[in-house]
Amino acid sequence: MTQIIPDLATGTDPAAQRASKLAQITEAFGNPFHVTQFDKRDSAAALHAQHKDLPAGEKTEVRAAIAGRVMAIRNSGMFLDVLDDSGRLQVFHPIKDVAPEVRTLLGLLDLGDIVGVEGSLRRTPRGELTLDADRLVLLAKALESPPEKYHGLKDVDFRYRHREQDLVATEKSRLTLRRRSLIVRAIRRALDERGFLEVETPILHATAGGAIAKPFQTHHNALDIPLSLRIATELHLKRLVIGGLSEKVYEIGRLFRNEGISPRHNPEFTTIELYQAYVDYEEMIRVTELLVSESCRAVHSGTTCTFDGVTLDFTPPFRRASLFDLIEERTGVDFRLIVTRDAVAAEAGRLGVPVDPAHNRGQIIEAVFGHTVEATLVQPTHVLDLPKEISPLAKAWPDRPDVAQRFETYCNGWEIANAYSELNDPREQRRNFEAQAAQKAAGNPEAPGIDEEFLKAMSFGMPPMGGLGIGIDRLVMLLTDSQTIREVIAFPTLRPLRP
Template identity: 45%
Template sequence: MASQDKPRRRDFKLPVKSAHVERFHPLLEALASRDELNEVLKNRVAKACQLLDGNVPLYPNDFVKTHGIGDTAQANETLDEEALAALEGPVRLAGRIVALRSFGKVAFFHIQDSTGRIQCYAAREDMGEEVYAVFKKFDIGDIVGVEGRLFRTKTGELTVGCVQARLLTKSMRPLPEKYHGLKDVEIRYRQRYVDLIVTPRTAEIFRTRTRIVSELRRFLDERGFVEVETPMMQAIPGGATAKPFLTHHNALDLQLYMRIAPELYLKRLLVGGFEKVYEVGRNFRNEGISTQHNPEFTMCEFYWAYARFDDLMDLTERLFARLAEAVCGTAKVTYQGQEIDLSVGAWKRVDFYDSLESIGGVAPEIYRDYEACKAHVLKHGEKVLKGEKLGKLQAKLFDLFVEPKLIQPHFIYGYPTDISPLSRRNEANPEVTDRFELFIAGREMANAFSELNDPVDQRLRFEEQVAEKAAGDDEAHFMDEDYVRALEYGMPPAAGQGIGIDRLVMLLTDSASIREVILFPLLRPEGVPGE
């Protein structure tokens, strides 16, 4: 049988002759197919070939570092040259080269790890001809391990005098130029791994996020709340008015939904005897993307038996003040140029209907009358679905005229019953519920209420929601017979709350967009044009 000729390899005209060029052909082909191949990338491949020619591995895993860069800098920041010289032994550090200045026989470079950055000094005289020759093939972006003693330069900068510099990871792509960085916002979000390397503020935001969540957990743990985990895939989604994502379980041939909230499962735990529970986790809502919304987001929900919604107001003031003090050093924070006072006692509490009038400027004859309210909503560009009740229209008026004005912390309470299907009716006025929403910086931060634990009332509310879904509201609740059954066993009086972690992090890091505080926000597939 005649052998078939292998397809000829493309000649990429690399500035090197090496037997190792073949190893990089898949990379070069991929770059060329996307029209990304340029001389800089070719030079990187050429250096990689030269390193392999010299038996230098590109990705070894045997370097042992003894110190973090930030710890090293902090521990020695006050030591003068004499004190540094008296230190025992060298340091072994590892990090990514983020700056490099070469002067022939010597070079200065900075390496960076998760704790900080430090200057290093490489000299042929100190390292030896062979080691220095290898070092000269290093690029900005490479991850290296260095060994040497600490000293100070003439300008006083703490520096590692290298006797050894080993390549640990060869970077095949250059980092963005130092002084320009990543200016394209979409590239920053799409290539967050690069953004974290070159934008110090980005890395700091996500470290702060971790501290916020840790402090929130500590706050709840100290008060006897128990952290739990509930299903993210649910046969019946519930706990919020939102459109869910669909998925399918093949083995059971079962349609499932990604959860829109953990609420109904957490309240089942109240039935089972847990009196204080919370969960920090992801929710998924099939809705639009904006500076305030991402379809996949993080919430903390907690439930407290034998408490009322106004108890949660007090708790929330203390929680937010503590978080601000923990990560910002003060309860008075600046957000987008405005000072916001999160101190306990500085928060305002306003009735929902009073806010429409006193803050939104909407007259009672408009928001109390269905037709007048509907006309006002339509006049200002909002849609009205067939069958929408007055409470839903009043909520749209609130979104238009009140919410954007709530810069300082406001608890808005007393929401209409027909838009609060899981909330307990107010004893004095059953047309409203014992529910509040928290607004700061013109956006909702939390939703809370005294829980509805009457199974008959809950069934009727679910049935009303099912009717609204049948009329075209794809965010209305499903009927959940098992949850009603749980209530029939008896759930203690309780209050519960959900806090949007992403928006909370936005507030405490002064970030204008939710995408700034989510490591990998949802984006269109690369190469797909936007609307």
């Protein structure tokens, strides 16, 4: 924040000039920051809509009161553009006819100031809906200059660090974040209408589980115990179903993973996770298609949108394809026939896929898929039959124990959803947890430990169920044509600027 130094108030520094104007306003009219309210009866957008048929040059007897930020000052304050959360409206003051105190206040206004205005509506001869003001109230003085008109488009780092200024300057930023809200609302409405119960689960975990990711660590002083920020909501949500709170639960919330930052990754991000008893992953496919298509309708009034010049069609049903078939189509190799880990690694190497010596057979096959197939999945596609070795919380097919009853949904080459028929055998789950704990002991920071509380809950009796997770941020990116995740998160994680 800029520090205002009174001794510089007469200089040319913009902040000092604004401080000088504030001092003059305070002396003449009182401190604007002492104003607590303004009767804002109207919005700019509503006024434009209500009077869209008003002919050019016509006056009305309609009284209106708006409030917002001064975005333009023309002709010594005769014309102002005021921006509220719905749009802009032109305000007119006849400088020669207004009271002297109003003329004085207009001369002390700056771009960015917050004002309340009241008057009557007309449409100018040039066709601009205008508020002829007879009352002007300064509600807050902007002590820092706003960005220039296109500043937000040029300086990306500035936009993300000062989102409040970006929102004022960039209409697309406002539209994107508002569409995000519409998408979340559509997901919530679709699930509520189908009998799902929205719940909340802990963010602080004694054992971070439900995913393979490196957690953020913290410490609880009063209990004197280490804790992790959650990397998934899965295990607690399952425990609520086990307890019979509801057979259908969901949570929309933040997850935290101490990993890299990229155009598709932010250390904290939002997901919707849901679980439904007595169904399998086939029902989760239907729910995925419902939520994605309803999200698209919420912002596009249909099931298609354009991303980076490509039309994406979210009309159900989506394409389905086996992971192994997709790899074979791209490489000519059927990895179902390659049984041993070393043979899979050798084939992956031949295909030019880097192989981590610590990876098992399933992880190598996953890497081959990522290297050869992912980028080709432009239209929504459910990728079925993932290796069981990379699906420790999923059931395997009885006749194919190395293949999970699981799918991932891809679009534009990105994974946007992950779901499976949930494993409910506590004995097998313990073995899977123990294998992950061994990886953790061997130095893998992403491998979770053994969650004894969840295993105890499973042992109490867990019904068969389907589970689904959808990445809200990536879905919003697709539906708003945003090229980076930072566009769809109001305040993305950034490295602090060095002094």
